Amino acid sequence: MNRTYQIAAVVVTYNRKDCLVQCMKALAAQTYLPATIIIVDNASTDGTMEALHDNGFNVKDHERIRCGKTEIMYERLEQNMGGAGGFYHGIKTGYEMNLYDAFWVMDDDGLPHRDSLKHMVGYLDHYDYISPLCLAAENHAMLAFDHKGVPLASDYIAKFAVDGVVHHDAFPFNGVMYSRTFVEKVGLPRKEFFIWGDEANYHRRGIVQGFEPVVIVDAIHYHPLNRAEYYDMNMLGKNRKIILTNSLLRLYCMHRNAAANALMDFPCKAAKNLLLRYLVYSKYYLSIEKSFKHWRVFNNAFFAGLFGLFEGHKKYLKQ
Template structure:
């Protein structure tokens, strides 16, 4: 069972070093380590260049976001390797030595669109940015499940996908830039075959703090980022059919109302309201092209 690991990085060299070290210590062999560098500073470029044949290094000429980085990484996996699976992760994702082994054990016994790791923060609690999304929205995922659980979607923080599924569904959408690209992509994969949480495949997501994205409580300087979050939500809600799109718009509308009437102080409240309204307007017309890739096999 051959595997390419794809890591997308941007100006987090200290974290990236730790991730690459963890991959090199994996108990299951990784056949190719593919690093997509979103035009990071010279220190990152110098370090990755010095690794030579330990990795496959692709440096981009500009930062095209996580979505664009994973698009390029999966394309490279399809066009330049013969591996059966691609294992996707951010540059702050530190897998345990057993993580890939556990993913491959499930891969041997199930047909799947994607397998997602159990993502923990540095204190061992679930990473709030990567909470499992069960197929049934009313199900509760135990804190320490003992068997695989069917998922609706998952994030690119340790995600295993089969080559034939990538061939069928195409690549992540570069135009998403950030936020929601992984949700849209795994929902696309799930339409081909089920997705699962693999509880024993544990990774650590070393974010600065264990918080989910929340436009109300987030700082003013991050406001513009939320344009992508809400515009992209409008797009992938539309892919869920009429009722899915209707529910998606309702959820966004409720988030907007909560922001407007939030009783406590909100940094840049009106700036955040404008960003959501702009994203809703653009999201109704947002119709990006899905790229399909030539399979080397």
């Protein structure tokens, strides 16, 4: 590393004050401190600000305060904008301040190892899209999210890492760092996605703009093990793994955003993938789960994604 970088950490939170406090403690203990921590509070109702005060983080709404050698900005939104809206607001806020070289983004339930940022900034001389290795908080031998069908971190490193770097891979929005150049060329996350698929969208847009994602295996980020449920089903002669959820909000956002993301492919590939997705999930909801209610939500979400309609999730916000 040839210089000292000014890093803005962006943490999005919603009604998980205990997680946020632990995340803030981990950020404050970094051996390479971020210049600023931007907390985006999605209109939490669980006493988030009070919990921060009780733990020595004396934040004030929409003000910059000094905490040791790091500055903290607490941005409470007027309404819950989801993870996508939170990351949009946090990165936008930091970018428009024109003070930072890169933006280090994470959810409130992520815990960066104390040396995580130190290991990552050393690669900003060469890369604009830098990811830590994301390990399961419950079992540090496992990846928090399976990548390329490899659940164990040791196997992932042995199979894909070269000199401590895994090229063309990332754990988006889980302790990932985007340079200012990346944000300038790619833009901001799509806030209208609300949840689920916004990180995949930002990842793909970065690749389209020519940015190579890399995982730095010495930079560790802890995150709860992937909680998604899966179902294996046979369709058109192949075994296909589909994602399940009982939350109507998650179900709607997942299918709407997946359809919108599929449109980023070339037309023939997009049409094939969209048709297959529609058939697979229709078969599951109607023939296996036998839930017309879930199929109707899926159907509405699917076509909303195709036609760029991003208001439909709001009817499920209180469910």
